[in-house]
Amino acid sequence: MLDMTNKRLSVAPMIDWTTTDYRYFARLFNPHIYLYTEMISTGALLYGNRERHLRFDDSEQPVVLQLGGADIDEMTQCAEFAQQYGYNEVNINVGCPSDRVQHNKIGACLMAEPNTVADLVKYMQAAVDIPVTVKHRIGIDDFDSYEFMVDFVQKVAAAGCSRFIVHARTAWLQGLSPKQNREIPPLRYDDVYRLKQDFPALDIEINGGIDTIADIKAHLQHVDGVMIGRAFYHNPYLLAEANALWHQPLPKxxxxxxxxxxxxxxxxxxxxxxxxxxxxxxxxxxxxxxxxxxxxxxxxxxxxxxxxxxxxxxxxxxxxxxx
Structure with missing residues (x-):
């Protein structure tokens, strides 16, 4: 029987989708899951309507703020905002392959700069009491070997990150749209399983192509958590069905x-x-x-x-x- 005591199930951050209105709705189906904001850029929080971007209902907790950025001072300040507003964690986006994100040299581009990500973790974690976590790909473009991912994780973990959410696909930064990047690069679940085996002290979550309760159970035999995006969004009752993992009844x-x-x-x-x-x-x-x-x-x-x-x-x- 699967023990969920030290396991996690999360709804992935999705731009324009995981707003507070969606998260409130998602929470009604399941009290156990972790909810993420959409990726919010540091500029939006520093120069935009911060209150609107960061507002959430208390019922959403546990809820994680995902940030897009690469400037240490800006990311640190935004991590402080996350703590002030009551978020449970702050997550650094190192997986988004969109052209806009690439132009700002953030998102998946940062996989090629593990020292930069390590510095972000170091300074952000020093500024707040809540955990700072990282969501990343298994690689980018031709840098797609298991060893490349291990080098990234080693350096970022040494800076103080203990939870990594791994989208089990390489991001192709040229020639594919974000949608194609979620579908065309092959899934390599075994690389994520191997990462957990090689770093047993780290919390490793898996993301990508997971859309059934059976899938969730199978992955949780190997890793510490599962993150699901579009399957939960398009079929929210799947969130209700996931209550069975905690041996809880399903709401109607x-x-x-x-x-x-x-x-x-x-x-x-x-x-x-x-x-x-x-x-x-x-x-x-x-x-x-x-x-x-x-x-x-x-x-x-x-x-x-x-x-x-x-x-x-x-x-x-x-x-x-x-x-």
């Missing part, structure tokens, strides 16, 4: 909605856009009768109301009484 979708409605009311009264929030909930009934009508009811409706959402949900629930 109807129960999740009952808890969600007051949040939507509160947020709309504070001026938040209901259609913008509702886009995160399109996958609620995935695989059930009426799922398509639910998606249609919530999509492309600038004048969407909470009563509209309730009516659409009630129609689907009548078709699926056990949901």
């Amino acid at each position: 979708r109807s129960e999740v909605l009952t808890q969600l409605y007051p949040y939507l009311q509160e947020q709309t009264e504070e001026g938040e856009s209901l259609p913008s929030m509702a886009r995160h909930y399109l996958g609620l009934f995935q695989g059930l009768n009426g799922a398509r009508k639910w998606r249609q009811a919530l999509s492309g409706k600038p004048q969407l109301t909470i009563d509209d959402i309730k009516r659409a949900a009630d129609e689907v629930l009548q078709l699926n009484p056990e949901a």
Whole structure:
């Protein structure tokens, strides 16, 4: 039987997707998972609307702030913001391959600069009491050997990082879009397993191509955690099914909605856009009768109301009484 005492299951940081409105929703399905913000650049926090970027509901905890940046002073200051706002951890993005991130020489580019990442960890960790962790790829471009990843992890671990979240694909910085980088480079799970074997004192999490509870269980035989992105987002009830890992009952979708409605009311009264929030909930009934009508009811409706959402949900629930 799988013991989850020292294991972790996380929802991956996803730009434009893992907003506070999505994270609140995700938490309703599962009290155990770790939730991540979308990647937020240091510039957005230092010069933008910091309060809006960092706001979250207390129910989201444990929640991790993921930062994109490479300047020691800026990253250290943003780590301090994370602690001040009550985040449980701060994570450094060393995996995003987008052109915008590459232009700023952050994200996956930093895998080629382990000493830079080590310095970030060193100074950020000295400034805060919460853990500083790193999410990275197994390699970049032609630097894709296991030894290349080991060199990176050794240097960053020596600076004080004890948790590494490893996307088990190489990032190809030229010629592939971020979407293609999530699909085309082959998955090399064995390299991540080997990393845990070679560094037993470190917490090693695995990410990439994982989309079933059976997958989660299989990976947790080898590593300390599993991180899932799009599978959790597009089929949020998978979060509910993951409660079985902790031998906990599964909430019904109807129960999740009952808890969600007051949040939507509160947020709309504070001026938040209901259609913008509702886009995160399109996958609620995935695989059930009426799922398509639910998606249609919530999509492309600038004048969407909470009563509209309730009516659409009630129609689907009548078709699926056990949901």
